[in-house]
Every structure is written in C-alpha cells, then in structure tokens.
Amino acid sequence: MDKEFELIAHPQIHAFSAILVRLFSRAPHAHREMEIGLVLDGNVEFTVNGNTNLLHSGDMYLLNPMDLHEIRGLDGSALILAIQMSRQLVTSYFQHDENTCFLENCVRPFFSRHETRYEIMKGLLIELAYNYFGQFANYEYKCMSLLNMILYSLHTYVPGKIYTDAEMTARRHRQERMSRITDYIEKNFRQKLLLKDIAAHENLSLTYLSHLFRDELNLSFQEYLNLKRFEYACRLLQNTDKKVLTVSIESGFSDVRYLNQLCQKYYGCPASELRQKRPGPARADRQAASNTQNIFTAGDSMLLLHTLRESCREKYGDYTIWEFYG
Known part of the structure; x- marks a missing residue:
C-alpha cells in the first residue's frame, strides 16, 4: 500500500535525485519534492489534483511539491525519466522559490513557438540523468548547471504564481489533508x-x-x-x-x-x-504489473539513455548556450 506521502531519498546529491522507471500504474500520492518528468516511451494518463491529461513519448511534465498525482501507463507500460528536487536546492539564491508554483503541469504547449528549445531542454534532461547515473568526475557540478538551465527555461515559459506565505500554508494544508484522504480510500x-x-x-x-x-x-x-x-x-x-x-x-x-x-x-x-x-x-x-513500477539500476539506466543522448548530441551539438538562453 502507498503511504500518504512518498519519501524520496537523495543518496548522491543533496536534495536531488533522478530515476528511470518502467511504470504500469501509480496510485494517487504526493511528495515534498518538485518533479520534472519526461516520457521516453509509451503513452501515459497523467492526473494532477483532479485534472487528467494524456502524455505521449517526448512529452515533459511538472509537479509542484505536494501535488496529488496519479499516473498510469496506457496499453501496458511507459518508460519515464524523473528528476526530483527539494526546494532547498535553490532557495539559497532564489528567495521566492519556496512560494512559487507552476500553474500548469504539461510543458510542451508552452514551447509551441520554441520547438527547438524544447527539444534541447529534453536533451539537457537526458544529459543530466546520464551524468547522475554515471557519477563521472565532477558530475555534481555538471548536474547542477544543467538543472539550472532547465529551470530557467521552464520558469520563463510555463505560467507560475508566487503565493504569499499565508496562501502557501493553506495550500499545503489542503494538499496534505487530501493526500491522507486518498491514502485512506486506497486502503479501504x-x-x-x-x-x-x-x-x-x-x-x-x-x-x-x-x-x-x-x-x-x-x-x-x-x-x-x-x-x-x-x-x-x-x-x-x-x-x-x-x-x-x-x-x-x-x-x-x-x-x-x-x-x-x-x-x-x-x-x-x-x-x-x-x-x-x-x-x-x-x-x-x-507479474510486472502487480508491482506497478520497476525502477532501473544506474547501469541499466545509462544503457537505456546512451542512445537517446547520442541522438540529441548529433542533432543539437552545434548549438551554443547563447542560442538556448536567447
């Protein structure tokens, strides 16, 4: 049975982790981390706070901390790359981040006029995960620099809102209560x-x-x-x-x-x-479906991401950082 909150470990980099998962279904749950996800293969029914969307291969999604979400692979399973990060990671230099929430969960529609930038951002996400799993020399710095590039682009194009402290407290209280309730229903x-x-x-x-x-x-x-x-x-x-x-x-x-x-x-x-x-x-x-999701090891994750990484480098390797930020 799911817990009322999903507790996410950060064994390598403080307040940050990456997972590659073959997902069949995941009951409604919430966690305190923000999540950036990319569907690598398959189709997904993605429900956040009661709103359902269909995501396809190549689609990115966003979750605010404590967003109640449920995800199901359609026609079997879906392969998903997820980056999960605590707010602690950026609050030291971005004072409003603790109270900032994205107002939308599906990313692609907001890059309709910036398709190349969207594709590069997907490549950066894959590169980030590849280095995280590989743990190459100084990979921590590379992961953080790539993550900040991705966050810049997301906050630039995806609508968000800065809540007051009182609004944020009320929001979290309702979300935590709803998470407890859905967990109770899941068990009974x-x-x-x-x-x-x-x-x-x-x-x-x-x-x-x-x-x-x-x-x-x-x-x-x-x-x-x-x-x-x-x-x-x-x-x-x-x-x-x-x-x-x-x-x-x-x-x-x-x-x-x-x-x-x-x-x-x-x-x-x-x-x-x-x-x-x-x-x-x-x-x-x-047998796999009874487990709802299978999380890949670091080695298997690197093997799966290698081909995608090389494809992204071939297409966008000549682009400069200025073109991404421009």
Missing part, C-alpha cells in the same frame, strides 16, 4: 466506505469534505470511490478467471449493476464481455 475502498467515515477520520464536516473533493479532484466522493473500485475490478477481470459477481464483491461494489454501468460507460460493453474485448497482458507482464 474494497470495504463499505461512506463519506461520513472519511469525515470522522479527518474530524471534518460532511459539507466541507464534499466541497474539498470537488475543489481538489473535480469529482464527488462517490465518483472517486467508484472509479477506484472500477479500476481494481478491471484488473481482476483482465488478470483472473473470477466470475463477474465475485469480482464485483471483491472490488467493493454493493451491486453488480454498478460495475456493469461503469463498464458500459467506459468500454461500451457489460463486465462479462470485458475479458474478450480487452484481453489481459501476458503472464510476464502480469
């Missing part, structure tokens, strides 16, 4: 679960909690709960031979009709036909 959605149970657990009024779901996730509590149950039911239907009624009960639905309604809505067929319409993955993929 297969049981009978009512909004009043969540309200009692968080010592909130029903009215406040109902509005909190709408404001933070763009869904009602019942809609969110049914989607969690439906996702679980789909995995059972695709990866097991259990009967539809059994799947419905094990997923937390009080009546199989609710499962059939959602299958009809999203797939245009009843649950009994979902196996035939959307066959499950092969056995090897099933």
Whole structure:
C-alpha cells in the first residue's frame, strides 16, 4: 500500500535525485519534492489534483511539491525519466522559490513557438540523468548547471504564481489533508466506505469534505470511490478467471449493476464481455504489473539513455548556450 506521502531519498546529491522507471500504474500520492518528468516511451494518463491529461513519448511534465498525482501507463507500460528536487536546492539564491508554483503541469504547449528549445531542454534532461547515473568526475557540478538551465527555461515559459506565505500554508494544508484522504480510500475502498467515515477520520464536516473533493479532484466522493473500485475490478477481470459477481464483491461494489454501468460507460460493453474485448497482458507482464513500477539500476539506466543522448548530441551539438538562453 502507498503511504500518504512518498519519501524520496537523495543518496548522491543533496536534495536531488533522478530515476528511470518502467511504470504500469501509480496510485494517487504526493511528495515534498518538485518533479520534472519526461516520457521516453509509451503513452501515459497523467492526473494532477483532479485534472487528467494524456502524455505521449517526448512529452515533459511538472509537479509542484505536494501535488496529488496519479499516473498510469496506457496499453501496458511507459518508460519515464524523473528528476526530483527539494526546494532547498535553490532557495539559497532564489528567495521566492519556496512560494512559487507552476500553474500548469504539461510543458510542451508552452514551447509551441520554441520547438527547438524544447527539444534541447529534453536533451539537457537526458544529459543530466546520464551524468547522475554515471557519477563521472565532477558530475555534481555538471548536474547542477544543467538543472539550472532547465529551470530557467521552464520558469520563463510555463505560467507560475508566487503565493504569499499565508496562501502557501493553506495550500499545503489542503494538499496534505487530501493526500491522507486518498491514502485512506486506497486502503479501504474494497470495504463499505461512506463519506461520513472519511469525515470522522479527518474530524471534518460532511459539507466541507464534499466541497474539498470537488475543489481538489473535480469529482464527488462517490465518483472517486467508484472509479477506484472500477479500476481494481478491471484488473481482476483482465488478470483472473473470477466470475463477474465475485469480482464485483471483491472490488467493493454493493451491486453488480454498478460495475456493469461503469463498464458500459467506459468500454461500451457489460463486465462479462470485458475479458474478450480487452484481453489481459501476458503472464510476464502480469507479474510486472502487480508491482506497478520497476525502477532501473544506474547501469541499466545509462544503457537505456546512451542512445537517446547520442541522438540529441548529433542533432543539437552545434548549438551554443547563447542560442538556448536567447
């Protein structure tokens, strides 16, 4: 089960880390680090604070600290490079960074008139990760210089906002509360679960909690709960031979009709036909999918990034730093 917060280790460089991951799905969670991600292969359904976008190979995304996010690889899995950094890394020279948040999570649309710069920025991200995993001489300085170039470009083109201290405190409080709530639902959605149970657990009024779901996730509590149950039911239907009624009960639905309604809505067929319409993955993929994500070792990460790195250098190796900043 996911924790209410994801605790990220920074074993090499203080307040900074990189990971390369083959991702199948990741339940809603939050962490205190900012994250810059790049989809290297595959397609991804990316949900942040209730807003869902589709990302494709070559797309970059941004996460503010404590953004509640969920990510799923479509049609199997997706390969993702993620850079995660603490605010401590830049607050020593950028006094407003602690209260600065990006207002958008998808990067590419804001570089529509600067496609070459966008492609170079992707190359810098790959180069950064390659050096991080390789730990070459003085790699720490190179990683930090590349990261600052990327941050400059992102803050120049992607809309952001500087919050007051009071606004930032309120924002973090709501996000931390929502993270606790979604974690509680993740652990209990297969049981009978009512909004009043969540309200009692968080010592909130029903009215406040109902509005909190709408404001933070763009869904009602019942809609969110049914989607969690439906996702679980789909995995059972695709990866097991259990009967539809059994799947419905094990997923937390009080009546199989609710499962059939959602299958009809999203797939245009009843649950009994979902196996035939959307066959499950092969056995090897099933085992990987049960882990939700596979994080690559440093050595394997370098092997995977090497070809991408050489391709970027071939295309953009003649560009100067002035052209990137210009």
